[in-house]
Amino acid sequence: MLVAFAALAGSVWGQEPYPSRPITIVVPFPPGGIADLTARPLASALERALRQPVVVSNKAGAAGAVGMQSVAIAKADGYTLMVAVVSISTLPEVDALFGRAPAYRRDQFVGIARLNADPPVLVVGTEWRWRTLKELVEEARKRPGEITYASSGLYGASHVPMEMLLHAAGIRMRHLPTTGGGPATTAVLGGHAALWASPPAIALPHLKSGKLRALATWGESRVAALPDVPTLKELGYDLEYYLWAGLFAPKNLPAGVFKTLRAAARQAVGDADFRAAMARVEMPIAYQDADEFKAWWDKDALILAGVIKRIGKVAEK
Amino acid sequence: MVETLQNLALGFSIALTPGVLFYAFAGCVVGTLVGVLPGIGPLAGISLLLPATFGLDATRAIVMLAGIYYGAMYGGSTTSILMRIPGEAASVMTCIDGYAMARKGRAGAALAIAAVGSYVAGTVSVVALMVLAPPLASFALRFGPPEYFALLVLGLLVLAYMSGGSMLKALAMAALGLLGGMIGIDQMSGYFRFAYGVVELGDGIGVVPVAVGLFGLAEILATAGLATPPSVIKPKLRELLPSRREWSASAWPIGRGTVLGFLIGIIPGSAHIIASFVSYAVERRLSAHPEEFGRGAVAGVAGPESANNSATSGAFVPMLALGVPSGPIPAVMLAAMMVHGVSPGPLLIKQQPELFWGFIASMYVGNVVLLVLNLPLVGVFVNLLRVPYPVLYPSIVVFCILGVYAVNGSVVDVWIMLVMGALGYVLRKLDFETAPIVLGVILAPMIEMALRQSLAMSDGHYGILVTRPIAGALLAVGAVLVLLGLRPLVTRSLDWRAKLALAGTKEERL
Known part of the structure; x- marks a missing residue:
């Protein structure tokens, strides 16, 4: 009720300082996976940085495509974020391989930070x-x-x-x-x-x-x-x-919101509780800020796209 | 043995401390509440509530999750019996005879037997878990895709025992279910099958929306469609408990279900789902009155409910002894351990004896708590049936929609349930049974995956299915069962199904 009211208020006056209501982090996988185990301590740390409730919402299905698609078309207002893993780069390539309309495109997201990375x-x-x-x-x-x-x-x-x-x-x-x-x-x-x-x-x-x-x-x-x-x-x-996880938002975030989120993510990754939680699940923190992350992600995704093409359609081999 | 007892004493000393006991109790209560909500079963319940345990210490978190898990299982049988709404795949069989018992005014007896059967199975299988975990776990690992395939083929034979009416109709429904189970991404080639661009169908159609629709909603629609609505069942208080005859008819099924469930449960994969199906088939095969099944046979509740519960303890064997998840629920529990910095694996028992034995002991405690909690509640639940239909049925529909939606937050799941409800209604009118559809939807993806994985391992040679000893033996058992089934054709004797047809008895629909 409060949330709905706040949302209404935001749309009417439009000038509210960000963030002025609860933020949702979508995890496109079921509870208990790597993305989920990263997102939950991150949410608590972001709460401390942004002074607003940050809620994790699991939206699993089709290897993550369901949740990622929902974020790709969500409003770019900084109230819908996502923690995704390396498969965010490969799923559209698999869709392309089979000539399907992709569930989402990589360029529908903007990376706020890379959080952790772990080589298999x-x-x-x-x-x-x-x-x-x-x-x-x-x-x-x-x-x-x-x-x-x-x-x-x-x-x-x-x-x-x-x-x-x-x-x-x-x-x-x-x-x-x-x-x-x-x-x-x-x-x-x-x-x-x-x-x-x-x-x-x-x-x-x-x-x-x-x-x-x-x-x-x-x-x-x-x-x-x-x-x-x-x-x-x-x-x-x-x-x-690397098996990595990053914090994303729908593209075209307002510049001020983007700046706030980058700062909050940096602060969250340095948070003692977050670091302890990552250490317990043995996920090494490998923080990259948005710019560095973008350059790295583009390069990584290009390599992975090549691998997917090389694997090709398994059924036809 | 002495060591085991000492360890167990250690476990109880942990499980009975007020702090831990509180969380065991809280887990059981929450689990029961979640389980009673139609459409939400143990897996959904435990996934939804997992994050709530992150703030606790490892032992308390695991104990609470186990409580939620058991509680949801108990609660799930409640909705299956009273309203024909399964909370998960494993309670599908309970719906059939449990609900039939409820229609005959024996809801209290069915609930009590389900609770006692679950209690016995839960307790006995924890003992087995404690004593047999390490040796059994390494045996369970030898179940690879070919062995799993052979086991599932046996599961498919269960179909023959699921219907009392026309075999042709039952097989047609099973084929429909198997086809429905093909929907989704093909895990072995990456193609989308029958999804028509709906991304949400990537994982296929969920068993719970299908079962809730085909059973629960179809039942409601059918009742609403009757010219004269059936009179509201008014259970009398003294009829709440099972009669002496019902107890004695349940004893063996509970025992067999417990052993069967545990053995099937330890196999990695999702084999535990079929434990209740196999138990139902076994009971019907062994029963002196197979024609009673589907019309409220008490063994049809006692067997599957026990098998179901002991399969879940069995599923903890590979998890605790080896640190490998043997299904979705143990996978969630493993994640919970990792969050608390406990690395699950073969060394868990040695490195974290407090956690391991505390967990085992809390399973005993949890079972007792649930029995104490649920038996008095039987009266309360049964009284739900006194609510007039115009009030009860719309509320059930609302709760079904809420429950199915809550699991994945997916509107597509709600649509699947509604479509299945309509389909189930039509099929009932045409005198088709719907249980084989559900079995088909459950088994199709598992069988297909196991078969194609086997072929991937053997580079396409089917020989792998018979040359590996366990797989070969299981398939041989299957072949013998099929031959036994064909015997009446040769010897011209009559089996129960034929006798049934001859006697002109018209089976009440499932």
Whole structure:
């Protein structure tokens, strides 16, 4: 009721200082995923920075397309924000691949800040004998298309980095798509697939218990929790890939609102509670302000678009 | 064993501290309330309330979530029995005989048996969880896509036991359901199927809107369409509790449902959904009076409800012992652990004994709380049926719409429910049963995914489905069941279905 009244008041007088009513952060995934676990502590930190309630609203469906579409067409007034992950770059490319009208376009959003970024780690089940990436690649050369890798889903955040690696190494493997990070881990633990590109947080307990072995990571530098695991760059593959989350808004935000949100995001990322929450879910903070983020995102999205095109329509191969 | 008891004592010392006990109780109450709301089941309830637990410490958060989860399961059976509205896929079977019992004035008995069955299943399966978790978990991991496919094919055979009327009609409905289950993004190729540009259909049509529409709404429409409305059921107080005969008819189904549910529940994936279906089929197959099923057979409530509850405990086995989610609900629980900095995995039991054993003990406590909470409430709930139809039915429709909308905030889901309600009404008029449609919608995506994953693993060779021992064995069991079903054709003896037709009894519709 209050909200409705405030909204009405805003539209009548139009000159209210931003923010003067509650802000919603849309998370286009169900509760409990990486985007959700980032958005909730972020919302609390933004509340402290903006002195207005910040509410997280999960709008899941179609791998995130439903929620992202809703934000793409939302009013650009700074009261509808979104925390999205790397798939924001690839979903429109998949739509394009199949000749579908895209659910949204990347240029319908403006990035306010990149919040965290985490390179996936290549893990194999310990019943397989490969101890290094080199051994794995050599065997894949000898037996093309026979080693199976799992992923969290077709064209998904763990399929893309595997395709990048296979292409760079010039090898072929079988692909077992599953329905998420949990099922992909289960497939590798059960020996139904040999490896997958796992988020470090999911892989860590299994690496510690000796059920999985890490061969490489996709980052520019090594993962803090895995100091002995080399990066692909060290191993001679010029590849980088990150699982990241960023704060977005519909494009054409009023300049004043944009400025306020950038400042608030910077403050929120420095917030002690937010940092503690990110540390608990083992998501390393990798803050970029809007300009830096835009340049980085454009470049990253271009690479990923190329990967999606290269994967092509799987059913026609 | 001594060690286990010591650990359990540790667990109870945690679970019974006033702070933890409070959250267990609060979780049960909230869960029951959420579950009673039509259209919202345990998964939706636990997802919606997950953020509310972020401020608590890890043990309290997990204990409260477990309470919400169990509470929603109990609450869900309430709406299934009283109003024929399932809160989730697993209570679909409860709707059939539970509601039929309610129409006969045995709503109280059905609710009490569902509560006691759930209690027994919950408690026994927690014991099994505690003792068997580590060895069972590694066995469960051997269930890959081929094994899962074989299991689901067995689940499909259940269809044969779901209808009492025409087999042809039942299979037609199942085919319709399987087709409906194809809607959405093809997970193995990326194509949109039958979505006609509606992004919201990307994940397919949800089971809950379909079931609420086909069962709940269709029932309301059908009742409203009667020339003379049925008289309001006025349950008498002394009829609230199950009779001696009903208790004895429930004992074995509860026991079988508990074991069956637990075994199916430990398999990673969403296998727990089919536990209640399989239990229903088993009870009907073993029953001396299969013709009673669909008309208020008490075993048709006791078996599936128990299977359902013990499957959910079973689903915690891979989660606690291995740190892998065995379905959507454990996935939410794992996320809750991660938020609190507890890294779930094989080392959890050693590193966080307070959390693990506190959680186990709180499951015992939660089950007791729910029984104590729910048995006295049976009388209250049953009295809902005294409300005159012109008041009761519109309110139910409103709550259905609210509930279905609340889960995803999706208007498309509401439309699916309304369309299914209309479809269900037409099908009832034409004397088709709708339960096989729901089973089809549930099974189609799971079977397809498992089959195509198997083929992805074998590079297209179907041999993988029979050469792997577990998968081969399960398919062999399926083949034997089919042959047994065909036997009457050869020996010209009559099975129950044929006897039913001969006797000229017209099965009451589901």
